[in-house]
Amino acid sequence: MEWSRLTDITRIAYFSMEIGLSQEIPTYSGGLGILAGDTIKSAADLQIPLVAVTLISRKGYFEQTIDAQGRQHERPSAWDVAAMLELLPTRVTVTIEDRLVVVQAWLYRVKSPSGGVVPVLFLDTDLEENTPKDRAITDVLYGGDAAYRLKQEVVLGIGGVRILAGLGFKVFQYHMNEGHAALLTLELLNQTRNLTATTWTETLEYDRPAVARRCIFTTHTPVPAGHDRFPYDLVRQVLGEHLVPLTTLRELAGHDELNMTTLALKLSRFVNGVAKKHGQVSQAMFPGYEIHAITNGIHPLTWASPYMMALFNRFIQGWALQPELLVRVDNVPDEEIWDAHQGAKAYLAQYIQEVTGQKLYLDVLTIGFARRVAAYKRNDLIFHDVKRLLDIGRGRLQLIFAGKSHPHDESGKAMIQRIHDFIRQLQGQISIIYLPNYNMDVAYRLLPGVDLWLNTPIRPLEASGTSGMKAALNGVPNFSILDGWWIEGHIEGVTGWSIGAPPTELQANNSTEADAADLYDKLERVIMPLYYEDRPGWIRVMKDAIGKNAYYFNTHVMMRRYVTEAYLQR
Numbered sequence: 326m327e328w329s330r331l332t333d334i335t336r337i338a339y340f341s342m343e344i345g346l347s348q349e350i351p352t353y354s355g356g357l358g359i360l361a362g363d364t365i366k367s368a369a370d371l372q373i374p375l376v377a378v379t380l381i382s383r384k385g386y387f388e389q390t391i392d393a394q395g396r397q398h399e400r401p402s403a404w405d406v407a408a409m410l411e412l413l414p415t416r417v418t419v420t421i422e423d424r425l426v427v428v429q430a431w432l433y434r435v436k437s438p439s440g441g442v443v444p445v446l447f448l449d450t451d452l453e454e455n456t457p458k459d460r461a462i463t464d465v466l467y468g469g470d471a472a473y474r475l476k477q478e479v480v481l482g483i484g485g486v487r488i489l490a491g492l493g494f495k496v497f498q499y500h501m502n503e504g505h506a507a508l509l510t511l512e513l514l515n516q517t518r519n520l521t522a523t524t525w526t527e528t529l530e531y532d533r534p535a536v537a538r539r540c541i542f543t544t545h546t547p548v549p550a551g552h553d554r555f556p557y558d559l560v561r562q563v564l565g566e567h568l569v570p571l572t573t574l575r576e577l578a579g580h581d582e583l584n585m586t587t588l589a590l591k592l593s594r595f596v597n598g599v600a601k602k603h604g605q606v607s608q609a610m611f612p613g614y615e616i617h618a619i620t621n622g623i624h625p626l627t628w629a630s631p632y633m634m635a636l637f638n639r640f641i642q643g644w645a646l647q648p649e650l651l652v653r654v655d656n657v658p659d660e661e662i663w664d665a666h667q668g669a670k671a672y673l674a675q676y677i678q679e680v681t682g683q684k685l686y687l688d689v690l691t692i693g694f695a696r697r698v699a700a701y702k703r704n705d706l707i708f709h710d711v712k713r714l715l716d717i718g719r720g721r722l723q724l725i726f727a728g729k730s731h732p733h734d735e736s737g738k739a740m741i742q743r744i745h746d747f748i749r750q751l752q753g754q755i756s757i758i759y760l761p762n763y764n765m766d767v768a769y770r771l772l773p774g775v776d777l778w779l780n781t782p783i784r785p786l787e788a789s790g791t792s793g794m795k796a797a798l799n800g801v802p803n804f805s806i807l808d809g810w811w812i813e814g815h816i817e818g819v820t821g822w823s824i825g826a827p828p829t830e831l832q833a834n835n836s837t838e839a840d841a842a843d844l845y846d847k848l849e850r851v852i853m854p855l856y857y858e859d860r861p862g863w864i865r866v867m868k869d870a871i872g873k874n875a876y877y878f879n880t881h882v883m884m885r886r887y888v889t890e891a892y893l894q895r
């Protein structure tokens with residue numbers, strides 16, 4: 326597509342600190358970035374006029390290895406930028422610590438079989454004109470200290486708006502995917518400044534409503550660490566007062582520290598959480614703002630295993646561009662669903678053999694658990710009562726784990742070690758595998774190949790969760806705490822199974838004891854008998870995971886909602 330065709334349409338500018346399109350461009354850490362990638366792909370499929378902006382993250386997030394003691398080690402995840410992306414000629418500058426830092430952009434075109442194209446701009450400061458320290462600003466996703474993060478967010482938010490303008494993009498809405506990009510509001514505010522005020526003693530006039538009319542903000546987590554805050558001393562030093570004086574910034578972003586979420590909330594006309602429950606939780610966290618809810622999704626063509634894809638192509642033509650058609654999954658014969666799943670399981674077994682040398686038994690119920698390792702995810706809940714787990718599962722259960730912990734998260738790293746201790750303890754009794762370096766490629770093999778997908782977060786901290794949707798698409802039922810998307814997707818015994826108490830309105834209802842007991846009870850009395858003794862009954866649940874979960878929890882449905890409820894709403 327010609328460049329002019331990219332820039333002559335007025336677009337929604339979608340800003341995200343991380344974007345995960347494929348493992349060849351590892352500029353993501355986890356769910357947030359993969360959601361951004363899936364969002365962009367569905368926008369291309371649906372021909373929604375979007376342009377995406379992110380950082381180049383030349384060293385990615387990190388690659389994980391795990392040593393014999395279960396300790397995580399991190400290596401840079403460098404990638405070949407020039408082989409994947411096209412360098413654009415336009416450059417802009419941003420002011421950081423009173424220096425001009427030059428920013429360039431690389432282009433990737435996300436192309437859909439529908440003919441739609443979404444340009445993605447990767448911002449980069451690795452230019453000779455910049456000091457060595459500034460050249461490294463766009464190196465490591467979520468790396469470094471607070472100053473490094475703030476500099477990255479200046480490049481993303483302010484540099485992003487400027488480069489879009491420099492390249493000739495016409496933007497009618499700015500969508501901030503999480504608060505990292507919220508400094509873009511300051512650049513927009515500055516553009517509205519009343520130029521008749523010429524001195525600092527005069528009150529500068531900004532047109533806040535004009536900025537808010539152009540901004541949409543999606544908040545992604547109730548966990549405090551997910552909301553960036555910076556002390557004003559640092560803000561003064563890094564950002565200065567070029568765009569707005571600190572007194573104004575304090576009114577907009579919090580008196581004591583710059584809170585990126587507050588800034589985004591104050592300057593957006595539409596704000597949403599990422600599942601119904603998360604919308605309510607966010608509403609309680611941010612009184613005074615109207616918080617909507619648009620439930621996350623996954624991009625079907627990206628996440629269907631080759632086995633399910635072949636099946637859907639035969640029996641549900643058109644499913645990839647219109648995933649609602651998956652509602653017709655009952656047209657697929659039972660044996661075909663089972664065979665496709667066993668194919669994915671054998672493919673996973675081969676991968677596990679290559680990576681770990683361990684054997685996966687194809688006729689043993691296999692539970693998968695892979696996601697970021699963080700305290701609130703309770704990745705080790707299934708080991709709460711090892712004796713009980715052994716009683717139920719000896720020889721009849723296999724577990725597969727995967728997940729990285731943020732390099733600074735000591736409790737997460739300790740959890741990885743603890744899981745490895747359990748693996749050793751249970752050796753020869755229950756086969757447990759920890760796949761290292763969880764990423765999109767690992768997820769693509771792992772999710773479709775297990776029989777049951779487990780999630781055990783502390784309520785209500787799982788804002789949405791998306792891996793369970795990827796599982797459902799592949800006929801893998803969920804077995805999870807009622808939190809995030811699963812509150813909306815769960816029909817007991819039909820689409821999968823719940824663990825523990827139902828969510829009470831806005832009140833956490835967490836008892837690790839009770840949750841673990843329910844997990845064991847249901848495994849023993851409901852799930853394992855169904856899997857081993859009633860194959861047709863099990864396949865019924867597999868089909869309903871596809872027909873009643875995957876047909877709806879996808880980024881096509883999600884993007885149609887963003888268009889009608891946010892982008893085109895006045």
Ligand SMILES: *Cc1c(COP(=O)(O)O)cnc(C)c1O
Nearest residue numbers: 355356696764765768790791792
């Ligand atoms: C889907 C995915 C995630 C997000 O999973 P959650 O269930 O939302 O935690 C994280 N990492 C990878 C590699 C994924 O594919």
